[in-house]
Amino acid sequence: MKGRAVTILVALGAIALVAWVAAYTQFKEVRTPAPLHGEAARNPFYAAIRLSEELGADAVWERVFIAPPADAVIMLSQWNWSLSRARRERIEQWVEAGGRLIVDDSLMGGIDEFAGWSGVSVKEPPEESDSPEEEEEEEKAAPPERRILTARRNEPVCHKLSENGSTRQLEVCGVDTTRSLTASRKILWSLRDGDAIHALRTQVGRGTVTVINGSPFRHRDFLLGDHPRLFVTLAQLHRGDAVVFLTEQDQSSLLALVWRFGAPAVLLLLSGVLLALWRASPRFGPPTAPTEAVRRSLAEQIRGTGQFALRFGSGESLHAATTRALRDAAIRRFPSYDRMSSSERVTVLAGASGVDAGELAPALNFSGRRSSHELRQSIAILEAVRRRLLIHKVKHGN
Secondary structure (H helix, E strand, C coil): CHHHHHHHHHHHHHHHHHHHHHHCCCCCCCCCCCCCCCHHHHCCCHHHHHHHHHCCCEEEEECCCCCCCCCCEEEECCCECCCCHHHHHHHHHHHHCCCEEEECCCCECCHHHHHHHHCEEEECCCCCCCCHHHHHHHHHHCCHHHHHHHHCCCCCCEEEEEECCCCCEEEEECCCCCCEEEECCCEEEEEEECCEEEEEEEEECCEEEEEECCCCCCHHHHHCCCHHHHHHHHHCCCCCCEEEEECCCCCCCHHHHHHHHHHHHHHHHHHHHHHHHHHHCCCCCCCCCCCCCCCCCHHHHHHHHHHHHHHCCCCHHHHHHHHHHHHHHHHHHCCCHHHCCHHHHHHHHHHHHCCCHHHHHHHHHCCCCCCHHHHHHHHHHHHHHHHHHHHHHHHHCC
């Protein structure tokens, strides 16, 4: 009974917990953008480049400054102005020759040098004297909308800015409203929020410099508000223009830069190194093995010829040649040898050489297919008879 009561209490507790969770659970739809892929994930200006190409311009993303045509457009973002004096002077000379330069608020280093050259500077907000306790109290007293905005401060906030102080407005997101821009030169174009200027254009030489108090043209931020229209306005974009986006945030490796700007020299150097290694490498022998100059002995030649005759034709040609050699030797001893019958020849040769007639007759008159052993025996008997005839002639002078 006690165990059953415990089971019932646990079940009721579980049901109460589920009911409480269900009562205080809310489901809301949250839209999350899909991750970027391919070139869009690598190139922060992918959207701006595609828009420029659709409008008939030739747009590229570069990490190293190479002077484009004098009437081109350069967009600087995450760029160190004072990193290289020679590079900075080349950019200034390009602008003064008629180029159009756009700079966002991510410009690094040399801010005073840039302001002295372009006439555009940043007006910083006055320092606030509120203590941390006062700021915390103001945060607690702020309306819910402000608290939500503060919690999501990483998301860009959009503002309606008037163009050249007129009623025409552009919606720009991510503008730093805590500061504004000012210029010591004549302002050719501007975006204002009341008295605060957040984008302006001045003339430097025959070119123009446009500065914006934000970075609205990178990644997905380009798709917010009126950023595409703002980019076309800042770049003064026309069909056929060349647009170059410059950034040092994602710099190419040293090897990639060497290959890009010195590929012919690299190939020439590698060819020289390979040639030097090839010449210095050890040789394991001549390209072709030298042929050894050797001479075969007469005995080897005779044996080779006999083996060939034995292999092809069953040795008939070899036996015939031995028989002809014996005939030539016999005619010298017996001039009427050719007119003798076969039995007479055997008798005469056996008597002159001392070879048994029973062995000589089969060797001399043998016909048909012979085995290699029989052929060797026949040739040996005939050769022995021939040599004895020749020796007898030498001894007796016949």
